[in-house]
Amino acid sequence: MVSLPIFIILIGVLVSISNLTTVPWNIEPTGQSMATLTDDTEVTFDNPSGETLPAKGTYEVTERYITLNMTGDGNLTKESGARGKANADGVQAIKVLIREPQNASGKRPGVVFMHGAGYGTCDNSFGDVASGMASAGFVTAVLDKPVWNTTDINRDYPASAKAYDQVIEYLRDQSDVDEAKVGIYATSESTWISSYLLEDDPDIAFQILLSPMVFSPRQSLGFFVTQDFTLVGANEGYQSIVQRVFSADTGLFGLNNFDLATLKPAAYAVPTYVAYGSKDVMTAQVDGVRAILYNAHKADNWNVTVRSYPVANHVLRLGDESEAGTPFADAYVDDLIDWAVGTSAGLTQTSEKVAGTNLYQSIGLPGALKARRVGTIYGVILHVTVVLLLLASIVLALVALGRKIAADARWRREKREAKHAGMLIPGRPVVLGFAHGFGNALLTLTLTTLATLLIFFAGLGQVIMGVVKLAWGSAPTETPGVMYWSWPVIQVVSVLVLWAWSRVFMHLIEVASVRGLIQIPPRRESVRDIVTGADPVLASTRLGRILFWLVAFTMLYILLVFAFWGLFIY
Known part of the structure; x- marks a missing residue:
């Protein structure tokens, strides 16, 4: 059961990040x-x-x-x-x-x-x-x-x-x-x-x-958003987003209005x-x-x-x-x-x-709010990186799709010509060449992770719209919907996705072990077969291998973003 230690390591990293990025938060006294x-x-x-x-x-x-x-x-x-x-x-x-x-x-x-x-x-x-x-x-x-x-x-x-x-x-x-x-x-x-x-x-x-x-903009706005997240019916988990956002060191971006000292006699x-x-x-x-x-x-x-x-x-x-x-x-x-x-x-x-x-x-003023530079720098790097990874994954996936369409079109043309000439029909070209079910696993986990990300944005978007309407004087909705159930659903699905990735990595290790790639030194003919695509562990083409690792890393990185926002605090 190699998958269990892999899962424990992955979940341990994400839980640790969620706890390390937690902001001390005291909204007492209430009422x-x-x-x-x-x-x-x-x-x-x-x-x-x-x-x-x-x-x-x-x-x-x-x-x-x-x-x-x-x-x-x-x-x-x-x-x-x-x-x-x-x-x-x-x-x-x-x-x-x-x-x-x-x-x-x-x-x-x-x-x-x-x-x-x-x-x-x-x-x-x-x-x-x-x-x-x-x-x-x-x-x-x-x-x-x-x-x-x-x-x-x-x-x-x-x-x-x-x-x-x-x-x-x-x-x-x-x-x-x-x-x-x-x-x-x-x-x-x-x-x-x-x-x-x-x-x-x-x-x-x-x-x-x-x-x-x-009070200062940081404290006033932190109070306003914290209180309103509760009033609109958002899940408690979304409060962790408020805590992190209003602990941002905005001075890093030349925005110095967050901590104005205006409360003076x-x-x-x-x-x-x-x-x-x-x-x-x-x-x-x-x-x-x-x-x-x-x-x-x-x-x-x-x-x-x-x-x-x-x-x-x-x-x-x-x-x-x-x-x-x-x-x-x-x-x-x-x-x-x-x-x-x-x-x-x-x-x-x-x-x-x-x-x-x-x-x-309804709640006390979050007086302990202050700028946290390390957390801000980490958060910026994390989110810029995940955007770049998503863009790179999309570009590479489009390249693979383009090659697949072009190769299939060429193959169909050659197939027609071969039939017309009475020649042997050529084999269908391999663009990615995923082996051992890794292609299906990658597709399933990618779609699941992206769907979870969309649910996260949908829940957060509904919360924000609810806060805006509340600020304009509208009454809060009696049926919160996605902003309430989305947080626990994302938490559960994230754990399941993490477990599935650990199973994929375990299977990858097992296949590599059978090929003699884990032993020291690795079996020479196995290395040659992997490079040539004759007997692949992951995929028979370089494009397939690069696409797998890039997309897999991106999907795990999205879970890292979830951890930053506190989704791995249970």
Whole structure:
């Protein structure tokens, strides 16, 4: 039973790799909650003068546009740039939509809106909130997102902060704006940028944070994906993929945004309004509020208001965010406007600071996440190599197929000619010449391994689509399907394939032993017969032998990739 020790060695290697690449992972405590002081989200202030405060709809709103040209470091320039991206000189033309309350007396407070992930413009972003705040007496500015030639994974946050600050300075310079009362409205990704902004410009008057990420991108995204993999019904095994992906040392690829140190007291040193939705599946709300309060108090800021809205998603909308016209949750817009009006007027808040539905967090923040360079390098080499091996195997298989088709066509032609001439019909040509059933074994195990790989991609793809839909506000499916059963099926099939390969290798050893190839020195005539193809162990042609070993190595290498992702942890 030579196959058993071979199997033990192979399974031992794969199990060891799965365990060596395992990332320490702690998502405790689970099921955290934070009770609010009331479920009433209304924001009220003590108004001793009795003066009527503006509210949403008090003023008619006028609109106008300006364009600011900014270099890639966020500085203004006189050179005209390209809109939506940087021109050849790295200059982006950033269009800004200014909304102003019509016939409002005196100098008005201002708000600059900061984009979340993606590529928002001044025309398709924040229209309802910006108009609402302008109708309550604020001069609002919504700008094209400053992106230059970056993407979501390599965004220049310090430069973005400087770009937003240029718009803040523009508002401060306006004759109808009170320069001491210009604040920001930041959502999701931009709450990382706002941390840099407040550090650069401590004169920001106030901030409204919608679904703030609070923690570093590595921790925030690791939490978001880990939690959502569970919510969509994915098998627990797929969590090992999350662990390895979010332990990648992205600095090796010039991506340095994963470990931003944005959680600082300076980021919460001004009056702050924090809003969350109970259906937001992207933010660590309990840990986030605690961290915000801790850092704000450390900066001697006790003016922090937290509101949690039931049924609202990551952007405080009700329902699927991808559908046009999805409304905001309950009184969210009215509440934030009331807060901003009272805060800008310097009034004392009388409503509870923490209100709305109770905050809930299903898992703990994965605080131990960090970049793991060795694992990243190994993973990159492994995946690049398997792609190259697959391509080489496909090319060689196509070459073999082409030769087979050409040889068969030539043979059929020669056969017809021989029959017509009454001559002896030539033998069918041998292209690969597999012997002892090795060709059938190779085909069966290759198809099985590739089918397993497809199941893996199908399961992972369904998980990713489920997470995306969940993030947009859709409800998780009640029938997870392939993303649930695929993991254990792949584990079982991988072991069976490994056992089958050990049987193939055992048979190969047995045939070689009978030929006298394992003895020392090898039997000379057997070596000659193998080289000439007269009495092959594996295949009678060199092409057949090369194809077998290349494809066999590639299929085993795929199992090595499975081991990297934790599929050999039982």
